[in-house]
Amino acid sequence: MPDYQNMTATDAMRHAKDVSGLTAEEIGVAAGVSAAVVRRYLQRGDDYEPGLSKVPALCRAMHNTVLIQWQQAQLERQAEGVPPARNRAEVLTAVARVAASLGDVQRRLAESEARGIDPACARDVRSLIQDVIEDCRYAQAMLAEQASHADITEADPLPSLRPEHKQPWWRLWK
Numbered sequence: 001m002p003d004y005q006n007m008t009a010t011d012a013m014r015h016a017k018d019v020s021g022l023t024a025e026e027i028g029v030a031a032g033v034s035a036a037v038v039r040r041y042l043q044r045g046d047d048y049e050p051g052l053s054k055v056p057a058l059c060r061a062m063h064n065t066v067l068i069q070w071q072q073a074q075l076e077r078q079a080e081g082v083p084p085a086r087n088r089a090e091v092l093t094a095v096a097r098v099a100a101s102l103g104d105v106q107r108r109l110a111e112s113e114a115r116g117i118d119p120a121c122a123r124d125v126r127s128l129i130q131d132v133i134e135d136c137r138y139a140q141a142m143l144a145e146q147a148s149h150a151d152i153t154e155a156d157p158l159p160s161l162r163p164e165h166k167q168p169w170w171r172l173w174k
Helices: 009-020 024-031 035-042 055-062 066-075 088-111 121-143
Strands: none
Touching: 009 024, 009 035, 009 055, 009 066, 024 035, 024 055, 055 066, 088 121
């Protein structure tokens, strides 16, 4: 899934066009705008973006909701107070928490096997799924700072907690 939160409007429009497989001319005709306007939406370095009233028409024309998903991602705020990950182990721990939360959902559903999913079970499962979502958002927020950089020249990779060995790996087992 694309990282909509770190995309520009132009990147989102280009991605939507790529997903659609249509040309700028075809999108323009279907959306009721000129092909020149669509090409300008796609041009990097130009801050020309589709207006709010044009987004639904463009989505219908391209037969996808990429632009709406991009807007949704722009609206979602990163979890406040979540410190950025300092190392790989913190990210792995957060992902393990997500897996444990998902395991709780599976366990609750397994308990309901004999009697089926009654209203109380459905409420429990919904609540547990919300816990999974919150844990996912936490893990995602930990990586927000690192993900906002374009490449390795702007940010160092998150280090692992393994000790650095001064000798080559093949000499470690002597």
